Amino acid sequence: MTPATLRTLARYNAWANQRLYEACSRLPGEAISCPRPSFFGSILATLNHVLIGDMLWMGRFTGDESHGIKGLDQILHADFGRLVQARQDMDARIVTFFEAPLGDLEAVFAYRTAAGQDTATPRGLTMLHMFNHATHHRGQVHDMLSATDVPPPALDLVYFLRE
Template sequence: MLIQHFKMLARYNTLANHKLYGACSQLSDKELKQIRPAFFKSIYGTLNHILIGDRIWMGRFTGQEISSTGLDLILYDDFEELRKIRVLEDEKIENFMSHLNQDFLTRTISYVNNQNKVYTDPVDMLLSHFFNHQTHHRGQIHDMLSQTEIAPPVLDMHRVLRP
């Protein structure tokens, strides 16, 4: 049951990102990068942060130790390049979740956070955090979009996943 839940969240994540990037693509580069009252300073900064977070957590899930420093880096300065990389990352996430098994869900993962503290947490909680992190920051982008001329897309899970 939990495996199906994470598969559903992965699918939702892909579709929600697609909708969000579609709305963001209507903004100029200046609007995307405009400094706003947000933790990662702009729509563009927040899009990059989500990708950074995804790479950190996916690395941890696959047994790599990935540093969680530089959470505000701009990995890709060009929106279309960032969008293409987002699509590839979402494919990796869906593929990973499609191969989940019960053994993996009962494990723990030890990692070093961005304040150099070591934590060991259950995988099922970390997977939930992984998807919650994206949703949290998509909500921030949704709010920043509402400050532009572009209407933010509907991102309610039940509406995004509805056939």
């Protein structure tokens, strides 16, 4: 794990979110929040969960955990326009954070889980997990989009690297 890899993943993360949100913006009416067979139950709920995960991880990395998250399934933004703005703000925050010195990526990183359990993992791998988590749930949204008339966008890392 290198700082350069994490910086690339931060930029990829923002790129993939922008593409996915653009596709979701083309959904008609209430299609973004209608119930769908998925872990979080809708596209909107899944996008909110990804934002929650990023807020939790960034709070842990920066030491500012004043995010007000009450649960992993919390709907922070029921309005898609507000969710888009929050996502863009978070992506800018993530890119800026990862452009700065990241410290010892091999060091043990201690934190408390959302369930309240104290745990520790290597700092760099924990950062990698944040990006992996987002990729996992973007894939779920991608699948839900496949059941609509809006074609899901290509989100593979290699497409980002080619641009």
